[in-house]
Amino acid sequence: MYSPSDSRYHSPDLYRRCGRSGVRLPLISLGLWHNYGAKDSYENARAIVFRAFDAGITCFDLANNYGPPDGAAEVTFGRILREDLMKWRDELIITTKAGYYMWPGPYGEWGSRKYLLASLDQSLKRMGLEYVDIFYSHRPDPDTPLEETMGALAHAVRSGKALYAGISNYPPTETVQAVKILRELGTPCLIHQPRYSMLDRWVEPQLLSTLEQEGVGCTVFSPLAKGILTDRYFKGIPADSRAGHDQRFLRPADITDALLAKTRKLNELAQSRGQTLAQMALAWVLRHKVVTSALIGASKVSQVDDCVGATRNLTFTGEELTNIDEILTQ
Numbered sequence: 001m002y003s004p005s006d007s008r009y010h011s012p013d014l015y016r017r018c019g020r021s022g023v024r025l026p027l028i029s030l031g032l033w034h035n036y037g038a039k040d041s042y043e044n045a046r047a048i049v050f051r052a053f054d055a056g057i058t059c060f061d062l063a064n065n066y067g068p069p070d071g072a073a074e075v076t077f078g079r080i081l082r083e084d085l086m087k088w089r090d091e092l093i094i095t096t097k098a099g100y101y102m103w104p105g106p107y108g109e110w111g112s113r114k115y116l117l118a119s120l121d122q123s124l125k126r127m128g129l130e131y132v133d134i135f136y137s138h139r140p141d142p143d144t145p146l147e148e149t150m151g152a153l154a155h156a157v158r159s160g161k162a163l164y165a166g167i168s169n170y171p172p173t174e175t176v177q178a179v180k181i182l183r184e185l186g187t188p189c190l191i192h193q194p195r196y197s198m199l200d201r202w203v204e205p206q207l208l209s210t211l212e213q214e215g216v217g218c219t220v221f222s223p224l225a226k227g228i229l230t231d232r233y234f235k236g237i238p239a240d241s242r243a244g245h246d247q248r249f250l251r252p253a254d255i256t257d258a259l260l261a262k263t264r265k266l267n268e269l270a271q272s273r274g275q276t277l278a279q280m281a282l283a284w285v286l287r288h289k290v291v292t293s294a295l296i297g298a299s300k301v302s303q304v305d306d307c308v309g310a311t312r313n314l315t316f317t318g319e320e321l322t323n324i325d326e327i328l329t330q
């Protein structure tokens, strides 16, 4: 029988306000994209969630299609809730999303009201929840009026099935439009979820400042570049690593010698800061105050411990930032 650590809230600095809202999120959130599928170890999956919650991580990120198969991560998380965690429901921010392919036919993906609201009902059922804390539009839909997609999010909030609305993968212009519509509908956009890491800096020129101006929070996904910005691949490709056993989104060919040369140099810099490479990569995305949370994945309990340790040092000297830029552009 799980009982959370009494010291889980002993680090008040672990939380950052999410835009101009009443909600604070942990600097590190846990995503269940990988390692929560039907074939993954349930014992390992629950141990990772428990260790995260014990460390003060209150935010757990899901989507309708996380698995495999699609939906399996929500089923796994639902079981963890049902068997252990539901008692602490009011301490948790549980999120889900809809936008990518989920079921056949014209209503099983993208951004229609029909798809989004049906998908949310399915997600709630799989997790055994009455509501999620944040419901995201997972990606912009070029063929559905933004008013319809945002209207569906607003309806989800007004119906009590979600507490807040969020968007993910929206470029700056669509973000401004979506935020405006949601504000007019009386259900403000709480948060944006874009990809951001040292290896993918597309949010830097405009999106981050847009979010700051609009008072929208930001949780950045894949801050470790799916494991590349860690020591995981320094000695080859371990069989239990993502590139080693699940090549849907990270193939061994993606881990090139040129990339490893960079990550080894970054690792030396991290060591000079008294951090692991993973910790420095997380601190680096969190150096922007507009970034509310870094949304990690983990395949082991020890990775959660390591990642939470990043929050002990989030400041960089100008020289360190220049060195990082130089390594990245070499």
Ligand SMILES: NC(=O)c1ccc[n+]([C@@H]2O[C@H](COP(=O)([O-])OP(=O)(O)OC[C@H]3O[C@@H](n4cnc5c(N)ncnc54)[C@H](OP(=O)(O)O)[C@@H]3O)[C@@H](O)[C@H]2O)c1
Binding pocket: 030, 031, 032, 033, 034, 061, 062, 138, 168, 169, 193, 220, 221, 222, 223, 224, 225, 226, 227, 228, 230, 231, 232, 240, 241, 242, 243, 278, 279, 295, 296, 297, 298, 299, 300, 302, 303, 304, 306, 307
């Ligand atoms: N909105 C979207 O479109 C979208 C897209 C993708 C992801 N997401 C969300 O973002 C979450 C995180 O994505 P991600 O899993 O790609 O994030 P990530 O944090 O960049 O990569 C996680 C992987 O890095 C490795 N790792 C983590 N901590 C480590 C440590 N301390 N030392 C060594 N290796 C470490 C593990 O790889 P191994 O498994 O190899 O051990 C882990 O599975 C997802 O779960 C999901 O919730 C959202």
